[in-house]
Amino acid sequence: MEFRYLKYFVAVAQTRHFTRAAEQLGIAQPPLSQQIKKLEHELDVDLFKRLSRGVELTQAGEVFYADAVNILADVERAKAKVRQIARGEHTEVRIGFATSTSTCIQVLERMGRLQQEKINLKTAELPMSELAAQLTNKQLDIAIMRLPCYASESFERRLLFDDPFVAVIPTDHALAQFKRIQMKQLREQKILLFPRETGPALFDGMNTLFADAGIRLDPHFAAPQLRTMIAMAQAGLGIAIVPYSLAEHLDNSVVVASIEDIKLTSRIVVAWEASNLNKHVLKVVTQLSQNDD
Incomplete structure (x- = not known):
């Protein structure tokens, strides 16, 4: 036609x-x-x-x-x-945040750097799959994403920071006495995880990690999001293995323990389409990815 x-x-x-x-x-x-x-x-x-x-x-x-x-x-x-x-008149930059990154202190501090820039920021919080789809379709200019993520592999990316996994343990649990644990101590424990469709790459990485450590995951203890896993741990339903940024300010219903020998690390990145013509995109990317002195 x-x-x-x-x-x-x-x-x-x-x-x-x-x-x-x-x-x-x-x-x-x-x-x-x-x-x-x-x-x-x-x-x-x-x-x-x-x-x-x-x-x-x-x-x-x-x-x-x-x-x-x-x-x-x-x-x-x-x-x-x-x-x-x-x-050079278009100053709007549309930024999407993965659900698990929108309240990270380090992400918010980096967003604060943009206050001095004369850029109109339009923000949204979306699941990872939707973030990737909207970047591809030019509905978003930039996405703050959590890796590993299969859907992000076609985009330009810059690392913001590494976000190591920790164990969120109910205070009445036997492991709550430890500030540092090893993977073998998680065997025979109720480990909280999320369904694969929520984050396929992250799920696959964690599933492989647990299998190699001899840890069996019970699908009955699945949560829809990383944040929900923490709430379930606070309710005493099991141990949540989550990125540290999500466990920075929890109450005394849980203990946050580092996992000394865990071989998987989450990474927070800023992602964008290489074909994006908005000249302010790279300015925002540069500001967000700049390391503090």
């Missing part, structure tokens, strides 16, 4: 008249009528009822009109945005 067909169709639908639409478009009426007939033939449906004093939309035409108007508006917005970017 040629793009101009949509413009012609909308003009006729709005004026309800071929001649007036042709005048509005700056073309002759006969070619306009022919183009509309070609569009109807391509769609295999009548879009207009031809009347003696004009036209009316058919039911199919009304449905197509709503979509056509939205498509034309999206194209105009895209054109305006590209022109703004070319002139």
Whole structure:
């Protein structure tokens, strides 16, 4: 379908008249009528009822009109945005946060660096899979993501910081007396985890890690998110193995112990599409990834 067909169709639908639409478009009426007939033939449906004093939309035409108007508006917005970017006028940067990164102190401190920049930040909190999809579709400019993550492998990425795993242990548990533990001490314990669909790469890494250490995971102790695992540990339902940034400020219902021989580390990164034309994206990436002295 040629793009101009949509413009012609909308003009006729709005004026309800071929001649007036042709005048509005700056073309002759006969070619306009022919183009509309070609569009109807391509769609295999009548879009207009031809009347003696004009036209009316058919039911199919009304449905197509709503979509056509939205498509034309999206194209105009895209054109305006590209022109703004070319002139250096586009200052909005859309940042998405993985659910497990949005409240990390180190992430928030790095976001604070952007307050002095004349950049309009628009933020959202989304699951990892949705973050990746919105980066790909240009609905987001930047994402703060947690690795490992299969969906992030096609993006440009910069490391913000490593986030080692720790054990969140209920205070009435036998292991609560230790500030440091080893993987073997987690054998025969109720280990809280999340379903694979929540984070496939992280789940696979942890599953392999536990299997190598002889730790059996019980699927009945699955939580939907990393944060929920902590709440379950606080309720005494088991031991949660989570990144340290999520366990920095917990109450005395649990003890946070480091795991000396754990071979998996989570990493927090800033990710973006290499094809993104917004010049402020790299400025934000640079500010976020700058290490403190």
